[in-house]
Amino acid sequence: MPTERASFADRRARAAAKLRERSIAALLVTPGADLLYLTGYQMFPTERLTCLVVARDGAATLVCPELEAPRAAHAAPDLGRVTWGETDDPFSVVATLVRGDGAIALADQMWAAFVLRLEAALPNREFRVASELTRELRMRKDASEREALRLASESADRAYVRVLDEPFAGRAEREIGEALAHALRDEGHDEVGFTIVASGPNGASPHHETGDRRIAPGDTVVLDFGGAMDGYRSDISRTVHVGRDVDLEQRRVHEVVRRAQQAGYAAAKEGATAESVDAASRAVIEEAGYGKFFIHRTGHGIGLDGHEHPYLVRGNRERLEPGMAFSIEPGVYLPGRFGVRIEDVAIIDDDGSVRPLNRADHAFAVVG
Numbered sequence: 001m002p003t004e005r006a007s008f009a010d011r012r013a014r015a016a017a018k019l020r021e022r023s024i025a026a027l028l029v030t031p032g033a034d035l036l037y038l039t040g041y042q043m044f045p046t047e048r049l050t051c052l053v054v055a056r057d058g059a060a061t062l063v064c065p066e067l068e069a070p071r072a073a074h075a076a077p078d079l080g081r082v083t084w085g086e087t088d089d090p091f092s093v094v095a096t097l098v099r100g101d102g103a104i105a106l107a108d109q110m111w112a113a114f115v116l117r118l119e120a121a122l123p124n125r126e127f128r129v130a131s132e133l134t135r136e137l138r139m140r141k142d143a144s145e146r147e148a149l150r151l152a153s154e155s156a157d158r159a160y161v162r163v164l165d166e167p168f169a170g171r172a173e174r175e176i177g178e179a180l181a182h183a184l185r186d187e188g189h190d191e192v193g194f195t196i197v198a199s200g201p202n203g204a205s206p207h208h209e210t211g212d213r214r215i216a217p218g219d220t221v222v223l224d225f226g227g228a229m230d231g232y233r234s235d236i237s238r239t240v241h242v243g244r245d246v247d248l249e250q251r252r253v254h255e256v257v258r259r260a261q262q263a264g265y266a267a268a269k270e271g272a273t274a275e276s277v278d279a280a281s282r283a284v285i286e287e288a289g290y291g292k293f294f295i296h297r298t299g300h301g302i303g304l305d306g307h308e309h310p311y312l313v314r315g316n317r318e319r320l321e322p323g324m325a326f327s328i329e330p331g332v333y334l335p336g337r338f339g340v341r342i343e344d345v346a347i348i349d350d351d352g353s354v355r356p357l358n359r360a361d362h363a364f365a366v367v368g
Contacts, residue, residue: 007144008040009078011137016058018133025102027054027130028094028118030110033304034134036231041075043068049090049114052079053097063093095121105130135309139301140323146347148232149303149325151188153345153357156226156234159183160360163223167368168215168242173197177210180225189227189234193306196224203239203339206296206331217243220250220338221367222331226306233306235327236358237343240365250340253290253332254364257340260284260330261362264298264312268328270352274316281330290332299327302345322350325357 015027015038029035029052031043039062043050048065050072061080064072069083082097084090095118098104103126106115119127141149162183168176177195184192198208200219208222215221219242226235239254260281267280278298285294299312302325310318312326329343344358 007142008038008076012038012054012060013058014137015054015133016056016060018136019054019056019105022133023102024105024128024133025056025100025125026098027105027133028052028098028110029054029107029130030114032107032109033138033308034107034130036304037134037138039076039079041072041079042231043071045111047113049084049094049117051090051094051114053094055097055099056102057099059097059099061097063090063097065090089121091117091121094118098122102126103128105133131309138303139309140321141303141325141347142323145232145303146323146325148230149345149347150357152227152229152232152234153236154359155187155189155229156184156236157358157360158187159189159225160223160236160238162187164240164365164367168199168219168221168240169217169368170214172212172214173199173202173210173221174212176215176221176223177225180223184225184227184234189229191228192225193227193233194225196222198222198224198339199242200338201336204333204335204337206333206339206341215242218245218247219243220254220340222339222341224341224343231304233302233304235302235306235343235345236360237329237331237341238360238362238365239340239342240367242367244366246364246366250338251364252288253334253338253340254342256285256288256290257330257332257342258362260294261328261342261344264328264330265346265354265356268320268326268346268348268354270320270322270348272320274310274312274318274320274326275314277312277320277328278314278316281328285330285332293332293334294330295333296331299329301326320348322348322352324348
């Protein structure tokens with residue numbers, strides 16, 4: 001993860017300041033994006049409790065199993081640690097580190113089994129979701145985060161170009177998905193998160209599970225794929241056509257979606273509301289007569305999580321600020337026929353303008 005140790009300490013200090021602002025006693029974070037953001041330590045969730053305790057006074061301690069201590073020390077050498085053995089009670093250890101009165105903020109995706117044990121160890125406390133605090137920190141990407149997102153997006157762009165070099169017709173969706181996964185890794189990804197390959201009528205399902213359907217001439221194919229490099233996520237969608245004979249409506253819908261994305265880009269700027277970007281993209285699709293077939297929000301934030309704040313959706317009046325990164329991904333899904341989606345990751349620059357991080361060709365590519 002390309003961030004200096006001082007930056008992690010600064011992030012924890014800012015998290016502690018948020019605790020003081022809200023009179024919250026402590027922030028408890030288990031393995032996941034918040035832990036990686038605050039410490040640089042990437043740990044897979046297990047039944048053994050690993051928990052970062054950030055107290056209101058700024059003290060930060062990682063409670064971790066004894067057998068994980070060497071990894072934790074290597075990843076976060078500047079962080080205080082308390083280790084526990086197999087027969088110890090780590091929840092009581094965490095409780096001793098929570099000083100002062102007030103509510104406790106828990107990682108949003110903390111396992112329920114851990115939450116219940118912490119409730120027992122810390123009785124008569126109000127528990128709140130950590131994202132009340134961490135979302136405000138993580139939404140505004142610093143320079144190292146912006147660079148990491150740029151590199152991940154450029155890697156995904158190259159993977160898209162590579163997969164177009166081979167014919168699609170006659171191959172199963174699963175084969176194309178495997179080719180995308182290989183291309184992502186070859187182009188620098190540490191992790192492949194997903195490879196959606198939705199051909200023909202399957203394209204009308206935005207989160208289609210890539211399967212064994214054989215791709216045929218005349219199909220449109222929605223490609224939606226991404227993963228992670230140094231912890232930061234990529235996410236890109238393009239729609240291609242198989243064979244030279246392109247149905248007029250397929251071409252028309254692709255052009256409508258392309259213009260809808262352009263409208264989203266035009267609306268995305270510093271000070272604009274998140275919902276205004278959604279409205280701008282949606283207006284183009286509705287005017288073309290396909291409004292009821294645009295069945296999801298226009299975009300989601302992206303960073304250490306593939307989906308995070310801000311969400312570009314009606315009702316979200318949050319204003320866009322420099323450092324916010326998000327997808328712009330309008331789509332049209334015609335049941336039983338085909339679908340079209342075009343998606344980029346974009347970021348609000350310091351001058352207030354929006355900049356695409358994905359630059360792969362947006363055209364309705366024709367493949368064999």
